[in-house]
Amino acid sequence: GAGVSQTPSNKVTEKGKYVELRCDPISGHTALYWYRQSLGQGPEFLIYFQGTGAADDSGLPNDRFFAVRPEGSVSTLKIQRTERGDSAVYLCASSLSGPGQGNSPLHFGNGTRLTVT
Amino acid sequence: KNQVEQSPQSLIILEGKNCTLQCNYTVSPFSNLRWYKQDTGRGPVSLTIMTFSENTKSNGRYTATLDADTKQSSLHITASQLSDSASYICVVSRMDSNYQLIWGAGTKLIIKP
Numbered sequence: 001g002a003g004v005s006q007t008p009s010n011k012v013t014e015k016g017k018y019v020e021l022r023c024d025p026i027s028g029h030t031a032l033y034w035y036r037q038s039l040g041q042g043p044e045f046l047i048y049f050q051g052t053g054a055a056d057d058s059g060l061p062n063d064r065f066f067a068v069r070p071e072g073s074v075s076t077l078k079i080q081r082t083e084r085g086d087s088a089v090y091l092c093a094s095s096l097s098g099p100g101q102g103n104s105p106l107h108f109g110n111g112t113r114l115t116v117t
Numbered sequence: 118k119n120q121v122e123q124s125p126q127s128l129i130i131l132e133g134k135n136c137t138l139q140c141n142y143t144v145s146p147f148s149n150l151r152w153y154k155q156d157t158g159r160g161p162v163s164l165t166i167m168t169f170s171e172n173t174k175s176n177g178r179y180t181a182t183l184d185a186d187t188k189q190s191s192l193h194i195t196a197s198q199l200s201d202s203a204s205y206i207c208v209v210s211r212m213d214s215n216y217q218l219i220w221g222a223g224t225k226l227i228i229k230p
Binding site for chain 2: 004040041042043045056058059091093105106107108109110111
């Protein structure tokens with residue numbers, strides 16, 4: 001596709017439920033990032049993939065959060081036992097090359113707005 | 118402490134006018150500085166990326182400047198249009214992590230007809 005695609009655009013779930021958020025990066029982009037953005041704040045780094053592997057998952061807040069990218073393209077962010085504090089916009093971004101390989105711009109999707117009731 | 122501060126917090130100008138947004142940072146070691154535009158409900162869109170050696174970079178009606186000595190950057194918008202209404206975010210990356218970006222809080226720009 002022309003840009004980074006995220007689905008669903010909105011997700012409302014009850015506290016304690018499990019959710020999956022999907023990201024389709026730009027074709028050919030090897031690097032993929034997940035961020036979380038709360039209202040009025042800048043995006044907060046969660047995890048970075050280079051190819052299929054999670055090169056840095058230090059931003060994941062706790063073990064309820066997990067992300068995969070099994071074939072090096074589509075990625076899924078998984079949240080178990082959701083809490084109201086997980087409510088935010090979850091942004092996915094991709095870039096042509098990873099860190100240290102030039103200053104490739106990050107191309108962001110429009111995010112998934114997660115609301116935990 | 119690695120920080121990015123932007124001013125003003127918000128700005129309202131008339132269509133057709135110019136404006137300049139400011140960004141000060143204390144990030145070290147510095148890798149690059151990026152300006153993003155974020156429309157409400159959308160993901161950020163990259164406007165410019167500047168490394169240490171670049172003083173100015175343009176993208177259409179957007180011109181970014183960087184003074185690495187004073188650790189200041191500005192984004193100048195010329196002949197503003199209604200579609201320029203958005204949040205403009207200054208983002209700095211560290212040499213040791215080009216993706217754990219340090220984000221400013223943004224300037225909310227409103228263009229009035």
